[in-house]
Amino acid sequence: MTVLLIVLISLTPVNRQELNTMFHPQIVWDPETCLTAPPYNNPLECPYNPIVVSPDGQIHIVWGSYRTSDPLQPQVYYKRFVPDVSWTPDTCISADLAQWHKCCYPEIACDSQGNIHTVWQEYRGYHIWYKMRRADGVWDSVSTLISVGSGTLPRGGVLVSCSPDGHIHTLWKESYHLYGTWLVYREKVGGVWQPPLVLDSVGPDSGIALPYLAAGPDNRVHVVYLLQGGGISRYIYRCRNGTVWSPRELIHAGADTFPTSEVPYWLRVNPFTGESHIIFYQSGGSYHSWRSNGIWQPRETLYITGGDTIGGCDNFTFTRNGIGYGIFFMGILTRHVVYYWYRERNRNGEWGQRYLVRPGDSLHRYYFSGFTSGGDGPNPDHLYFIWNMTGANSGDTFQIYFKHGAPGPQGRSWKERVQSGFTALKVSPRGECEFNLKRVGFVRLGVYDVMGRQERLLVAGYKEPGRYMVKLPDDIACGVHFIQLEVPDTRVVKKVVLVR
Numbered sequence: 001m002t003v004l005l006i007v008l009i010s011l012t013p014v015n016r017q018e019l020n021t022m023f024h025p026q027i028v029w030d031p032e033t034c035l036t037a038p039p040y041n042n043p044l045e046c047p048y049n050p051i052v053v054s055p056d057g058q059i060h061i062v063w064g065s066y067r068t069s070d071p072l073q074p075q076v077y078y079k080r081f082v083p084d085v086s087w088t089p090d091t092c093i094s095a096d097l098a099q100w101h102k103c104c105y106p107e108i109a110c111d112s113q114g115n116i117h118t119v120w121q122e123y124r125g126y127h128i129w130y131k132m133r134r135a136d137g138v139w140d141s142v143s144t145l146i147s148v149g150s151g152t153l154p155r156g157g158v159l160v161s162c163s164p165d166g167h168i169h170t171l172w173k174e175s176y177h178l179y180g181t182w183l184v185y186r187e188k189v190g191g192v193w194q195p196p197l198v199l200d201s202v203g204p205d206s207g208i209a210l211p212y213l214a215a216g217p218d219n220r221v222h223v224v225y226l227l228q229g230g231g232i233s234r235y236i237y238r239c240r241n242g243t244v245w246s247p248r249e250l251i252h253a254g255a256d257t258f259p260t261s262e263v264p265y266w267l268r269v270n271p272f273t274g275e276s277h278i279i280f281y282q283s284g285g286s287y288h289s290w291r292s293n294g295i296w297q298p299r300e301t302l303y304i305t306g307g308d309t310i311g312g313c314d315n316f317t318f319t320r321n322g323i324g325y326g327i328f329f330m331g332i333l334t335r336h337v338v339y340y341w342y343r344e345r346n347r348n349g350e351w352g353q354r355y356l357v358r359p360g361d362s363l364h365r366y367y368f369s370g371f372t373s374g375g376d377g378p379n380p381d382h383l384y385f386i387w388n389m390t391g392a393n394s395g396d397t398f399q400i401y402f403k404h405g406a407p408g409p410q411g412r413s414w415k416e417r418v419q420s421g422f423t424a425l426k427v428s429p430r431g432e433c434e435f436n437l438k439r440v441g442f443v444r445l446g447v448y449d450v451m452g453r454q455e456r457l458l459v460a461g462y463k464e465p466g467r468y469m470v471k472l473p474d475d476i477a478c479g480v481h482f483i484q485l486e487v488p489d490t491r492v493v494k495k496v497v498l499v500r
Contacts, residue, residue, distance in 0.1 A: 026355055027325075027342065027383060027405040035079065035087060035386070039397035040065055049159070051370035051386050052110040054135070055453040057083045057377040059384055060116050061370065062093070063400060064104035076106045076120050078133075093118065093131055096142050103129065111162040112376065112454040119146070119160045119170055128158050128172050130188075146170060146186055148196050163215035164457040166190075171199075171213040171223060181208040183225060199238060199245065202229060212267035214276065217444060218460035222276045224251070224267045235280065237291065251278065251289065251296050266315060271375075272322030272347075272444065272486065274460060279313045279326065286312035286328070288345075302343070302351070303328060314340070315371035320380040321486075322347045327371045327385060328354065340369075340387070357385065357403065376454055382406045425485045425492045431472035433458070435485055437465050444486040445470060455481065472498075 051061045059081040064074045076094040081087050094103040102123030109117045114135035121128055128147035133139045147155055158172040168188035175181040183200040186193060202208055206229030214222045221240040226233055227248075235251035266279045270290075277290040279302070286303040289296055303312050311330035318324050324345035329338055339360040344352040369387040374380040383405040390398045426434045433445060445459035458470050472483075478498050485492045 027407060029357055029403050029405040031403075032358065033087075033402045035061070035400045035402050036065075036090070037399070039399045049107045049109065049370065049372075050368070051372050051384055052108050052116070053372060053375045053377045053384060054110045054114045054116065055112065055376045056114055056135075056451065057374070057379065060108060060110065060133075061386060061400070061402075062106040062108045062118055062120075063388075064106055064120070074102060074104050074123065076103045076118070078108075078118070093133075093139060094120065094129070094143060097129065101127065101129075105156070105158070107158060107160045109160045109162045109168070110375070111166060111168070112164055112457075113166070114453065117160050117162060117168050119158045121156050121158050121172070126152060126155065128155055128170070130160075130170070144193075146193060147172070147174075147184075149174075157209075157211050159211065159213040161213050161215040161221070163219045163221065164217060164454065164460070165219045167215075167219070169213060169215055169221050171211050173208050173211055173225075175207075178204060180204050180206065183208050183211055183223075185213075185223070199223065200225070200227075200236070200248070202227065205229060212278075214267050214269045216269040216274045216276070216460075217271050217457065218274045219457075220274070222267060222269055224276075224278055235278070237276070237296070239276075249296075266313075268316050268318055268324075270318050270322050270324070271320050272318070277316070277318075277324070279316045281312050288313075288326075290349075300351070302326065303330075314369050315385075317371050317373050317383070319373040319383075320376060323381070325371070325373070325383060326351075327357065327369060329369075330360075340385075342383075357405075376452070378452065379406070425483070425494060427483060427494055427496060431498075433470045433472065433483060433485075434467065436467045437463055437487065443468075444484075446484055447472065447476060448482040448484060450480050450482070452482075 050063055051059065053059055060078070061080070062076060062078050065077050066073045075092050075098055078091045078093045079088050092098070094101075097103055103120050104123050106118055106120035111117065116133040117130070118132070119128065119130050127145055129143045130146045131140045131143045153174055153176055155172055155174045158170065161169045163169065170186045171184070173181055173183050180201060180203040182198050184196050185199050186196045188194070200208060206227070209226040209228060211223065211225040216222060223238045225236055227236045237249045237251050239246045268277050269275070270277060275290050275292055277288065279286065279288050281287075284305045285301055287299040288302055289299040291297070305311055311328060313326045314329045315327045316324065326343050326345070328341050328343065330341070340357040341354045342357050343354050346352065369385065371383070371385050373384070374382040385403045385405070387401055388398060389401055428434070437443070443459050443463045444457075446454050447456040447458065448454055455476065456473055459468075476498060481496050481498060483494045483496055
């Protein structure tokens with residue numbers, strides 16, 4: 001028989017007048033830190049997702065570099081920040097391949113248990129590799145080849161993401177000029193790699209570019225890519241719900257075919273609502289769109305270049321409570337100066353004013369950047385930003401810089417009332433979690449351990465008004481656990497002691 005001893009820890013409703021229109025206090029950024037000393041003599045590769053924060057608050061980054069003295073260059077490097085200690089030394093995590101393979105363009109993801117997952121491609125893109133660092137700090141002894149088939153087939157654009165159910169998701173494209181391009185998905189379940197799946201394919205007269213992958217809080221897998229052909233480029237979206245992939249869904253169509261290097265964009269899933277968001281660049285501007293209730297919303301203009309300025313949204317992230325942040329760059333051509341600044345998107349979908357992250361100067365040039373929030377760690381509303389910087393002259397060295405930002409002491413808000421939609425969470429001695437909703441809203445119910453790490457995600461999705469009851473899984477270990485319920489205006493945490 002299972003007995004639960006219930007202790008109420010906290011009930012923290014948000015001020016109803018300021019709920020979804022609330023803007024966080026202006027972010028206060030720490031001084032920047034150079035992570036690569038001595039500097040590198042060649043470009044550093046930090047593509048889409050080079051930085052993550054694990055549930056214990058450690059910061060992990062990866063990049064490709066030419067520093068190694070091994071016969072083949074570049075290789076993949078990793079380092080992490082341990083809170084209250086320091087940054088670790090650079091570690092070449094592709095060292096087991098260095099005598100035979102050039103490795104570049106790494107990506108990184110972290111699962112709910114704190115395991116770190118990295119993927120990368122070979123230089124010229126003939127193989128896709130994977131390596132994991134367990135939460136106890138031990139790396140796989142050898143890299144795992146996850147691409148299948150000919151080693152002469154060009155592959156690239158590899159991505160990795162983790163879902164709450166512990167599955168690892170990867171995506172890349174393969175191409176051959178005589179036959180066309182394929183978009184390939186592969187999943188790791190329970191430590192075992194499943195057979196690859198071709199999500200889409202086009203003939204030699206068309207192309208697939210800029211694939212992006214993100215897993216949501218409800219275990220759905222979201223994919224966005226650019227489909228080129230017939231003189232136009234189309235943004236395509238697909239989603240896997242359970243084991244079923246949705247058909248192609250058109251997001252936005254462009255009037256021209258844009259070169260791959262001119263259409264960067266990012267896909268993010270809001271961890272609070274489960275909605276997918278994209279940031280894309282088109283016709284000299286940066287735009288945002290999101291998918292709500294099965295429909296892509298009209299795009300929002302975030303930035304338009306003009307005159308002697310260039311710029312756009314360089315990266316985008318969400319905090320756990322559904323607040324979005326965009327990192328923007330702006331270059332002034334006549335002064336050869338580039339600035340970084342950010343904007344916040346509140347839970348009502350409104351974008352705030354812009355604030356400076358790093359002032360510009362004419363002595364440096366900026367390249368790839370990475371941007372993430374504190375995730376499920378101890379500081380979920382903090383922001384972490386890295387970028388690649390070099391001198392303004394040819395032959396100058398390259399370095400990676402890091403900034404940490406936290407909300408300041410003074411908040412800002414707009415006046416708008418939002419009705420409460422929640423009544424108290426109850427947990428019975430039989431392990432039944434009961435709550436009521438007064439209106440439609442996104443609900444997130446999870447079980448966490450004493451370190452704040454998510455053990456189970458019980459509910460993640462939109463719910464209609466009514467009474468709900470969810471049974472705790474029978475395989476949860478005895479001991480102390482925390483049950484957290486989040487709805488749009490309230491968060492409740494209850495401590496339970498499980499005894500059998």
